[in-house]
Amino acid sequence: MAETIHVRGEGGQTIEMDLPLPEPIADRLTKGQLRRVNADGSPYTGSPLPSADAGALEEQDGHVPGQTPRPAANARKAEWVGWAVDVHGMDPDEAESMTKQDLVDLPDQPQQPATPADVQALAASDGRPAEDADKSEWIGYVVRLGKLSAEDAANYTKADLIEIAS
Structure with a gap:
């Protein structure tokens, strides 16, 4: 059998x-x-x-x-x-x-999902402003990323700048 x-x-x-x-x-x-x-x-x-x-x-x-x-x-x-x-x-x-x-090329073990604290720490480490930061900080960040000039960035809303930076 x-x-x-x-x-x-x-x-x-x-x-x-x-x-x-x-x-x-x-x-x-x-x-x-x-x-x-x-x-x-x-x-x-x-x-x-x-x-x-x-x-x-x-x-x-x-x-x-x-x-x-x-x-x-x-x-x-x-x-x-x-x-x-x-x-x-x-x-x-x-x-x-x-x-x-x-x-x-995959890692030996899967990466653990990021916690909200991890995401906030990562954002802070690259100079990304907090969501509640002033619009001027977001303008500076988007300019540092090379996404827009300071003059162009000033014409966007803070919400638009956050989206552009993502």
């Missing part, structure tokens, strides 16, 4: 598949377009890929089970797509549309 796994398809159905998987199915599983699940459809916590290599990947230093480790630089694009989907939470189609080099 052949070894089997269960896979959740794009439509949400659970499918029992014999190993070894056909190459197109294995690529879709690698890319994150399909997900390995338990027979009852619950999330599978082991390696998503049923191979001897997958077991070795789980033992790599720094790998957290359930999270795809960063592929080797010479890995196939499908492995990079799967990594981007698992680690960065990207849509499989979006990751597939990227070049392999764009995927390789």
Whole structure:
């Protein structure tokens, strides 16, 4: 009897598949377009890929089970797509549309969303005035950015200057 796994398809159905998987199915599983699940459809916590290599990947230093480790630089694009989907939470189609080099250039971990305090600190670090600053400060900022001359900037409203600076 052949070894089997269960896979959740794009439509949400659970499918029992014999190993070894056909190459197109294995690529879709690698890319994150399909997900390995338990027979009852619950999330599978082991390696998503049923191979001897997958077991070795789980033992790599720094790998957290359930999270795809960063592929080797010479890995196939499908492995990079799967990594981007698992680690960065990207849509499989979006990751597939990227070049392999764009995927390789992604950081090891996704960046945390900026908090309002982070945005304000970043704005202050580049000399950007606060939203409630005088119009004259916004004129100076837009001129420093090279977006408008001082004479032209004076003809805009403060709201327009904030928009131009964005």
